[in-house]
Amino acid sequence: MNACTLQQARAAKHKAVELFRGTAAVAGIGITRIEDGYGLKVNLERPPESPLPTEVDGVPLRVEIVGTIRKREVTEGR
Amino acid sequence: MDLESVRELKRSLQEKLLAKLATTAQARSALGEAAHALGAGRAAPPTLALGVARRARNRFALAVRVQQRALEHSRTVEDLTKKAKGEVDVRYIGLVEKRVEPWHRQRRRPLCIGCSVGHFKVTAGTLGAFVRQRGGGSLSLLSNNHVLANENRGKRGDDILQPGAIDDGDNPADGVATLADFVRFKRVGANLVDAAMATVKEGVEADLTKLKGMGKLKGVGDVFVDEGTGVTKIGRTTGRTAGRVTAFEIDNVTVRFDIGELRFDNQIEIEGEGDAPFSDGGDSGSLIVGADLRAVALVFAGSDQGGANGQGLTYANPIQSVLDALRLELAL
Numbered sequence: 001m002n003a004c005t006l007q008q009a010r011a012a013k014h015k016a017v018e019l020f021r022g023t024a025a026v027a028g029i030g031i032t033r034i035e036d037g038y039g040l041k042v043n044l045e046r047p048p049e050s051p052l053p054t055e056v057d058g059v060p061l062r063v064e065i066v067g068t069i070r071k072r073e074v075t076e077g078r
Numbered sequence: 079m080d081l082e083s084v085r086e087l088k089r090s091l092q093e094k095l096l097a098k099l100a101t102t103a104q105a106r107s108a109l110g111e112a113a114h115a116l117g118a119g120r121a122a123p124p125t126l127a128l129g130v131a132r133r134a135r136n137r138f139a140l141a142v143r144v145q146q147r148a149l150e151h152s153r154t155v156e157d158l159t160k161k162a163k164g165e166v167d168v169r170y171i172g173l174v175e176k177r178v179e180p181w182h183r184q185r186r187r188p189l190c191i192g193c194s195v196g197h198f199k200v201t202a203g204t205l206g207a208f209v210r211q212r213g214g215g216s217l218s219l220l221s222n223n224h225v226l227a228n229e230n231r232g233k234r235g236d237d238i239l240q241p242g243a244i245d246d247g248d249n250p251a252d253g254v255a256t257l258a259d260f261v262r263f264k265r266v267g268a269n270l271v272d273a274a275m276a277t278v279k280e281g282v283e284a285d286l287t288k289l290k291g292m293g294k295l296k297g298v299g300d301v302f303v304d305e306g307t308g309v310t311k312i313g314r315t316t317g318r319t320a321g322r323v324t325a326f327e328i329d330n331v332t333v334r335f336d337i338g339e340l341r342f343d344n345q346i347e348i349e350g351e352g353d354a355p356f357s358d359g360g361d362s363g364s365l366i367v368g369a370d371l372r373a374v375a376l377v378f379a380g381s382d383q384g385g386a387n388g389q390g391l392t393y394a395n396p397i398q399s400v401l402d403a404l405r406l407e408l409a410l
Binding site: 010013017020026027028029030031032033041043045064065066067068069070071072073074075 | 325327391
């Protein structure tokens with residue numbers, strides 16, 4: 001059961017940003033809800049070369065592969 | 079047949095057989111249409127279309143697309159089959175109608191939220207909202223830097239077209255506004271917004287608050303947007319779509335632009351409802367509103383992967399950050 005507060009998640013996010021700095025595949029680190037509390041969402045452009053931790057300072061972490069993020073300008077033919 | 083043989087056959091048939099079919103009075107009569115004088119202002123009736131169809135990896139056939147039932151088993155099609163030595167793919171397709179573009183890609187006067195717009199050198203994005211500088215100012219459009227200011231390359235006074243250039247916006251006839259201000263992209267360090275504003279030209283009318291099919295924009299929503307919040311947007315490409323916030327206060331969002339990869343902090347992430355993506359290319363600049371029709375965020379980027387439905391995720395700037403960065407308020 002996850003009962004982490006928003007404040008705990010925000011503090012863990014700052015730590016996670018430092019932790020994953022230099023990890024090329026990271027495309028964003030934010031806050032989401034996991035079970036009944038708040039947690040971290042780590043977006044990756046591609047699958048990681050080695051597994052990521054499942055929590056940071058007791059705050060659970062969910063990983064999602066999102067691919068490349070691009071501006072949403074119209075491309076030819078759309 | 080190999081590809082080149084089919085192409086050659088298609089060329090020769092198009093020149094001879096179909097030219098005859100389309101232009102002779104005899105052929106028209108055979109199709110049940112009365113002959114009439116050439117140049118009387120009527121186009122030739124739709125008949126057959128030829129192309130190339132793939133049969134196997136390196137084998138191709140002559141594609142014959144029949145636009146009138148009367149021709150499906152006609153002598154003409156028999157002749158084509160014979161000339162292609164039986165290697166044909168015949169299908170009835172009926173009339174091919176010109177696709178009618180949805181309202182959000184068309185010319186809109188008065189201007190309205192959700193329609194196609196863009197700097198004259200940009201394909202198109204979306205008109206997000208109408209704004210004024212705080213303390214009173216000219217009526218202006220709000221959208222992204224990459225839509226109205228061409229990723230820092232636009233100059234104040236540049237024409238903004240509605241619809242955008244790719245939607246046949248004409249320069250200068252469809253110039254509805256001029257670039258007034260934008261938040262410059264930083265190549266080093268974190269960006270917070272992708273935002274620009276353009277002053278609406280005198281005499282161009284605007285429907286300031288209409289959210290087509292939804293009601294009227296009510297103002298700015300709460301600064302805190304929690305995961306699970308239901309949201310809606312109207313955009314140039316996908317029109318009105320519903321979605322759900324999946325994450326917020328996202329830092330280190332790496333977004334690919336023409337000028338390179340840029341980093342954004344404090345962003346909101348949204349997934350589409352049902353089987354549809356929340357946004358697609360061309361929806362940049364769309365205003366996202368909550369169930370109370372108050373503004374929440376401004377779309378600027380997206381991915382093709384991720385989200386519960388696998389249709390990708392949308393990234394948006396919190397609207398308060400956008401308004402603060404350009405010292406704006408919504409024009410209501």
